[in-house]
Amino acid sequence: MMRAGIVDGEIRTAALISEVAATGNGATSIFLGMVRDVNDGREVEGIEYSAYDDMAVAEIRRILEEAAARFGVEHAVVEHRVGVLAVGDVSIAVVVASPHRAAALEATRYIVDETKKRAPIWKLEHYADGTREWVGAPDTAA
């Protein structure tokens, strides 16, 4: 099973681990991305994530298919959260299970990296000083 989801509530990691479980899998690899309290030296209060939902799901599915072709993994799930997240909240979870650890670890790394590069998802950082900024935007655009 391979699944990609954009969710607006808390990511339940335990449920994702169950989702990729199979008796032939001896390894489960988990990556969690969390909201950090400081970015570029500025104190962050929270991050507002938004997505082009349909395309984000489609693009992450394409990434999962690539990971299957490259690493032979058959059980992987990605959830990315949108909405306003506080420091410490999980924004993305990638969970991959496979018979052996190397494929699970390598596929996890690939899926995380490609999702960050390609999935149409944006973040608006809210800073402690009351200002906000779109991450990745030129200075003049915020």
Added chain:
Amino acid sequence: VTVTVRLFAYYAETLGATELSLDLDGEPTVLEAVNAIRRLPGGSVIPPNPLVAVNRRYAQHSAQLSSGDEVAMIPPVAGG
């Protein structure tokens, strides 16, 4: 050719819309759609060479558009 344009993040904020309908003459390409959007008020927030998706897949600027296509201007992505 009439296409639906989707805008996100600071592109949407600056142009004041998340979705709009765009009529283009002849056999338009992605680049012609980009140029038309950049001529709208606030459109200069979009660079001349933006990432674009057509029907939820990244597309080249030379790609041909058809009526009913969903053309999305994709700001620099920052997921994760």
